[in-house]
Amino acid sequence: MALIVQKFGGSSVADRDRIFNVANIVKKTHDAGNDVVVVVSAQGDTTDDLIAKAAEITKNPSHREMDMLLASGEEISIALLAMALTEIGVQATSLTGWQAGFRTDRTYSSARITRLDTERIESELNRNRVVVVAGFQGLNRLDDITTLGRGGSDTSAVAIAAALRAERCQIFTDVEGVYTADPRKVPGARKLAEITFDEMLELASLGAQVLNNRSVELAKKYGVELEVISSLNPVPGTIVKEKTKEMEGMLIKGVAKDTNVAVISILEVPDEPGMAFKVFGLLAQKHINVDIILQSTGRGNNKDLTFTVPLEDADKAVEILKEYQSRFGGDEITVNKDVAKVSIVGAGMQSHSGVASTMFEALSEKNINIKMISTSEIKISVIIDRDNADRAVSAIHDAFIH
Amino acid sequence: MALIVQKFGGSSVADRDRIFNVANIVKKTHDAGNDVVVVVSAQGDTTDDLIAKAAEITKNPSHREMDMLLASGEEISIALLAMALTEIGVQATSLTGWQAGFRTDRTYSSARITRLDTERIESELNRNRVVVVAGFQGLNRLDDITTLGRGGSDTSAVAIAAALRAERCQIFTDVEGVYTADPRKVPGARKLAEITFDEMLELASLGAQVLNNRSVELAKKYGVELEVISSLNPVPGTIVKEKTKEMEGMLIKGVAKDTNVAVISILEVPDEPGMAFKVFGLLAQKHINVDIILQSTGRGNNKDLTFTVPLEDADKAVEILKEYQSRFGGDEITVNKDVAKVSIVGAGMQSHSGVASTMFEALSEKNINIKMISTSEIKISVIIDRDNADRAVSAIHDAFIH
Numbered sequence: 001m002a003l004i005v006q007k008f009g010g011s012s013v014a015d016r017d018r019i020f021n022v023a024n025i026v027k028k029t030h031d032a033g034n035d036v037v038v039v040v041s042a043q044g045d046t047t048d049d050l051i052a053k054a055a056e057i058t059k060n061p062s063h064r065e066m067d068m069l070l071a072s073g074e075e076i077s078i079a080l081l082a083m084a085l086t087e088i089g090v091q092a093t094s095l096t097g098w099q100a101g102f103r104t105d106r107t108y109s110s111a112r113i114t115r116l117d118t119e120r121i122e123s124e125l126n127r128n129r130v131v132v133v134a135g136f137q138g139l140n141r142l143d144d145i146t147t148l149g150r151g152g153s154d155t156s157a158v159a160i161a162a163a164l165r166a167e168r169c170q171i172f173t174d175v176e177g178v179y180t181a182d183p184r185k186v187p188g189a190r191k192l193a194e195i196t197f198d199e200m201l202e203l204a205s206l207g208a209q210v211l212n213n214r215s216v217e218l219a220k221k222y223g224v225e226l227e228v229i230s231s232l233n234p235v236p237g238t239i240v241k242e243k244t245k246e247m248e249g250m251l252i253k254g255v256a257k258d259t260n261v262a263v264i265s266i267l268e269v270p271d272e273p274g275m276a277f278k279v280f281g282l283l284a285q286k287h288i289n290v291d292i293i294l295q296s297t298g299r300g301n302n303k304d305l306t307f308t309v310p311l312e313d314a315d316k317a318v319e320i321l322k323e324y325q326s327r328f329g330g331d332e333i334t335v336n337k338d339v340a341k342v343s344i345v346g347a348g349m350q351s352h353s354g355v356a357s358t359m360f361e362a363l364s365e366k367n368i369n370i371k372m373i374s375t376s377e378i379k380i381s382v383i384i385d386r387d388n389a390d391r392a393v394s395a396i397h398d399a400f401i402h
Numbered sequence: 403m404a405l406i407v408q409k410f411g412g413s414s415v416a417d418r419d420r421i422f423n424v425a426n427i428v429k430k431t432h433d434a435g436n437d438v439v440v441v442v443s444a445q446g447d448t449t450d451d452l453i454a455k456a457a458e459i460t461k462n463p464s465h466r467e468m469d470m471l472l473a474s475g476e477e478i479s480i481a482l483l484a485m486a487l488t489e490i491g492v493q494a495t496s497l498t499g500w501q502a503g504f505r506t507d508r509t510y511s512s513a514r515i516t517r518l519d520t521e522r523i524e525s526e527l528n529r530n531r532v533v534v535v536a537g538f539q540g541l542n543r544l545d546d547i548t549t550l551g552r553g554g555s556d557t558s559a560v561a562i563a564a565a566l567r568a569e570r571c572q573i574f575t576d577v578e579g580v581y582t583a584d585p586r587k588v589p590g591a592r593k594l595a596e597i598t599f600d601e602m603l604e605l606a607s608l609g610a611q612v613l614n615n616r617s618v619e620l621a622k623k624y625g626v627e628l629e630v631i632s633s634l635n636p637v638p639g640t641i642v643k644e645k646t647k648e649m650e651g652m653l654i655k656g657v658a659k660d661t662n663v664a665v666i667s668i669l670e671v672p673d674e675p676g677m678a679f680k681v682f683g684l685l686a687q688k689h690i691n692v693d694i695i696l697q698s699t700g701r702g703n704n705k706d707l708t709f710t711v712p713l714e715d716a717d718k719a720v721e722i723l724k725e726y727q728s729r730f731g732g733d734e735i736t737v738n739k740d741v742a743k744v745s746i747v748g749a750g751m752q753s754h755s756g757v758a759s760t761m762f763e764a765l766s767e768k769n770i771n772i773k774m775i776s777t778s779e780i781k782i783s784v785i786i787d788r789d790n791a792d793r794a795v796s797a798i799h800d801a802f803i804h
Contacts, residue, residue: 019459054481056418069482075471083464083471087460099545143522
């Protein structure tokens with residue numbers, strides 16, 4: 001008898017019919033002889049509705065009270081799902097985050113799990129009951145309710161799977177798995193049978209909004225096998241694991257586009273030691289994440305520093321840089337918001353020659369100019385004009401995936 | 403520095419404006435130098451909406467899951483009220499029922515409070531914070547969430563006031579206090595400055611839906627002074643306490659009408675010992691509450707047994723009596739659902755002669771026939787035709803309250 005953890009997002013439990021759809025998936029898994037722990041998010045728009053209620057009261061709600069407010073959302077969905085399971089003949093018990101044993105640090109609104117006491121979940125499983133757990137929430141040492149922040153329910157599910165050594169953690173979504181590119185934009189996009197944790201992390205950070213990075217990191221750390229699978233059409237999805245079988249003719253796992261990016265340049269910065277630290281230390285201090293960095297070899301004693309930041313932080317970054325420019329000098333500071341990052345991801349690419357050149361050739365053939373290039377062990381990213389992004393993804397995808 | 407407990411019902415926190423209205427009442431009390439614990443119910447229609455969601459899923463929801471579902475309602479209102487208090491400059495902390503220390507028995511949906519651990523509330527008060535507690539809910543020994551049933555938030559408030567020896571427990575409602583009769587129907591109805599617990603209990607059970615009986619009983623048991631007061635117009639309301647000052651010319655405290663009543667008669671029952679036990683023991687076993695009982699002195703060896711039951715139980719009662727009629731015999735079993743109970747309540751009436759006759763005279767003058775009479779230390783009730791009920795209340799009210 002295996003233990004399966006199944007996680008369903010808010011849209012999967014948005015109304016009566018969707019709830020019974022979920023209940024039937026769970027029943028099927030349970031009837032097949034498995035223990036099942038189900039993790040659910042708040043129904044459909046519930047969280048947005050609660051946020052709107054708070055916004056009517058104050059522009060600056062306390063994080064503690066926000067967490068108290070939002071945690072009510074999952075309490076509704078777990079109770080309703082437990083009722084639906086009972087209605088179709090599956091004995092079920094709902095548990096809030098704290099009842100399920102989630103203990104967190106004190107960071108309201110984006111708490112980290114510090115401990116998971118599994119006694120209650122295990123005692124319910126031992127009574128042959130399906131356990132329905134509220135995702136996204138826990139309890140801190142003050143006995144106050146906390147929430148885990150964005151993608152928190154995925155993290156809750158992986159944590160349970162890790163603590164109980166579940167055979168698999170299934171993340172049910174609206175898509176059938178992880179694709180080599182966005183299937184709505186690239187007709188030839190293919191669903192992957194398997195992908196490694198590292199590849200998934202790169203794809204997620206590149207804008208493939210399937211799995212939250214934090215949950216993938218946790219799954220990698222504890223070796224929890226994930227499956228991304230559709231709740232509407234539960235055919236086998238994509239397995240995310242440490243190592244995947246090498247597939248012939250399938251060097252890269254995906255092509256991703258990220259338009260949440262801007263390029264900032266500082267021209268004519270003096271070529272002195274510690275210059276990079278001065279600039280990027282300053283931005284880190286202001287909580288601005290810098291991604292790709294490119295430094296020109298310089299003319300004379302000066303060089304140009306170019307880097308990317310998230311689009312929404314671009315103006316703030318430029319403002320900060322101008323305020324403190326006396327620290328590092330340089331001439332003009334420019335920003336370009338009309339860019340996109342297009343990347344290919346694949347664990348084996350480093351050992352295969354020609355991957356980068358195939359990518360650049362595909363772009364060249366479409367007459368797409370490359371502004372910046374960044375490479376890592378399992379990823380190659382280029383910065384191009386945003387207008388060219390979709391064409392670039394298609395061209396690269398066609399060049400690699402047949 | 404006194405401690406005041408203030409309880410606000412669902413309509414008092416139904417929307418943003420009502421929440422700020424409540425916050426301002428609390429602020430005023432706090433600014434006057436009092437410690438304040440606020441108990442709130444779920445917003446407006448929230449509970450009904452949640453019940454409707456459950457009804458979509460199943461006709462027979464488990465009580466445990468129902469309690470989990472409904473408890474989310476107060477979590478929303480406590481968080482929003484705490485935010486509103488902070489917004490107007492009052493430091494506040496919201497606490498769920500279990501965080502506030504409410505421990506209950508295992509009777510889901512109508513749990514009894516077994517213990518109240520006040521450490522958390524006290525520690526928040528010691529930090530000069532207003533504590534906003536979710537009414538209606540607690541935690542049982544399984545660490546499962548329970549709810550206290552009808553009027554549960556009043557009970558929560560009284561329990562906190564009792565445990566912390568609060569100076570007063572204010573129950574805010576839509577009315578300005580307890581009236582001598584329904585002010586919408588009896589123009590001369592007067593607001594009472596004071597009323598005893600016993601009088602309040604009789605009035606509540608007679609259909610004056612101001613305070614839940616369970617909370618009044620608890621207040622009486624622990625000597626908690628209650629005040630029924632309007633949240634829209636917070637002028638002094640009605641104080642409910644053990645003893646009130648005797649008021650000249652104010653012999654009775656109220657006239658109440660109860661239309662949730664039916665009269666059942668069993669004719670020609672053999673006049674044998676144990677007959678009453680056979681009939682009423684049977685009904686008690688089936689959880690049917692019998693109120694007024696009238697037994698005719700009998701003709702020959704038989705007598706007629708007449709009694710009242712709640713209207714909704716009348717058909718079930720007749721059915722049961724017919725099924726088991728062989729046990730006690732008798733002839734025809736009749737039921738009259740077109741009746742009402744009209745009562746006067748007043749702690750001093752027993753020692754004043756003429757109270758009953760004044761009541762009967764008032765009815766006689768209006769040509770209203772009395773079907774049954776019942777008296778207790780602080781109450782006289784009559785059963786009359788329902789059509790006459792409002793006229794009867796007015797006539798009796800005018801006879802006593804000038």
